[in-house]
Amino acid sequence: MAVRILYVNGGLMNRGGIESYMMNYYRHFDRDKIQIDFVVHDAGGYGYYDEEIKAMGGRIFVLPQKSKHPLSYSRKLKRILIEGNYKIIHTHMDAMGAWVLKVAKVCGIPVRIAHSHNTKHLTSNPIKLFFLEQARKNINKYATCRMACSEMAGKWLFGNQTFHVIRNAIDIDKFKFNKDVREQIRVRYGIGNDFLIGHVGRFDVQKNHSFLIDVFAKVHHAMPNCKLMLIGEGYLKENILQKINELCLQGHVILTGTRDDVNCFYNAFDLFVLPSLFEGLPVVAVENQINGCPALLSSAITTETQISPDVRFIGLREELWYAEIVKYIRMYGNRRKERHINSYIFSYDIEIEAIKLQNIYRDLWNKVTTKK
Numbered sequence: 001m002a003v004r005i006l007y008v009n010g011g012l013m014n015r016g017g018i019e020s021y022m023m024n025y026y027r028h029f030d031r032d033k034i035q036i037d038f039v040v041h042d043a044g045g046y047g048y049y050d051e052e053i054k055a056m057g058g059r060i061f062v063l064p065q066k067s068k069h070p071l072s073y074s075r076k077l078k079r080i081l082i083e084g085n086y087k088i089i090h091t092h093m094d095a096m097g098a099w100v101l102k103v104a105k106v107c108g109i110p111v112r113i114a115h116s117h118n119t120k121h122l123t124s125n126p127i128k129l130f131f132l133e134q135a136r137k138n139i140n141k142y143a144t145c146r147m148a149c150s151e152m153a154g155k156w157l158f159g160n161q162t163f164h165v166i167r168n169a170i171d172i173d174k175f176k177f178n179k180d181v182r183e184q185i186r187v188r189y190g191i192g193n194d195f196l197i198g199h200v201g202r203f204d205v206q207k208n209h210s211f212l213i214d215v216f217a218k219v220h221h222a223m224p225n226c227k228l229m230l231i232g233e234g235y236l237k238e239n240i241l242q243k244i245n246e247l248c249l250q251g252h253v254i255l256t257g258t259r260d261d262v263n264c265f266y267n268a269f270d271l272f273v274l275p276s277l278f279e280g281l282p283v284v285a286v287e288n289q290i291n292g293c294p295a296l297l298s299s300a301i302t303t304e305t306q307i308s309p310d311v312r313f314i315g316l317r318e319e320l321w322y323a324e325i326v327k328y329i330r331m332y333g334n335r336r337k338e339r340h341i342n343s344y345i346f347s348y349d350i351e352i353e354a355i356k357l358q359n360i361y362r363d364l365w366n367k368v369t370t371k372k
Helices: 016-028 050-055 070-083 092-106 126-142 152-158 179-188 209-222 237-246 260-268 283-291 318-332 342-346 350-369
Strands: 003-009 034-041 058-062 088-092 109-117 145-148 195-200 226-231 253-257 271-274 295-296 311-314
Touching: 003 016, 003 145, 003 350, 016 034, 016 088, 016 126, 016 283, 016 350, 050 058, 058 070, 058 271, 070 209, 088 350, 092 109, 092 126, 109 126, 109 152, 109 226, 126 152, 126 253, 145 152, 152 295, 195 283, 195 318, 209 226, 209 237, 209 253, 226 311, 237 253, 237 342, 260 283, 271 283, 271 318, 283 295, 283 342, 295 318, 311 318, 342 350
Parallel strands: 003 034, 003 088, 034 058, 088 109, 109 145, 195 226, 195 271, 226 253, 271 295, 295 311
Antiparallel strands: none
């Protein structure tokens, strides 16, 4: 009989980094042993992964945002927990998971897992920050087990408490370099022999697109034979489009929207950039390194991300990024080649890591069921 676990996500099951993490593992679990149900938060709407979840046997429960409906939120969550007879709940909401785990503790759920996917709160609103900090300070009171995507993320949320590092693992074969796909993408988007700088991420403050556009404007002025490709969607997209127009970069910055085939696009890049203000452990940086593309990452990102020698971590100063990008263009141009894959990347192999997490769940389950 499969152990049924309740995952709790902060929004809908759309194509974000945390959602991709959950789905990558879910797809690779032995579902005769582990089955996953999902709690999502939204006033209405539909998640991109909903149909796939249902096809794999998972159930989806939709709750309102806690801040808008605190009483009905707690009441509905309790009903889900009790009627589902769950023994394990796993929150993927960083500090916000404290509120969910508190309810789970009241309901007598014996295994309560908190998971850290970041190294900073995802808001600058002072009122929200106050409540999130209170939640962060209390999360260890309600969690019986702790997990994180990196050492840095775990120490940020859990302090000195012990935790498991569960890597943002992926399907390695899917991301290996393919020269033919590279040519197809570059022809489709009219890249030609230009040097292509690539970024993958949603348009929000954390990903720091505005900084990247400012840097690219200077790079393009010095090296006209280069283009920037931005893959993703988000609430700041229109602001970035306006900035592109103001800097007269139309035709030199390509916006693809959200893509199901991001793995194909890494092949087309000559340099991958990620100037984020903070990250837990960005899976896009892992995907890109497995593809073999050189990368420039913000020094705010943990060095645990590095699995390739072709990665540089640099501070968020425009002149530093400008100098590094220009150096790459002059040294390498658009000469991509298949690179040797370091054996260390196999610690990011989803086939291996899914078995490890599955075994952790089974051990936790066995401990609470044999106590009786």
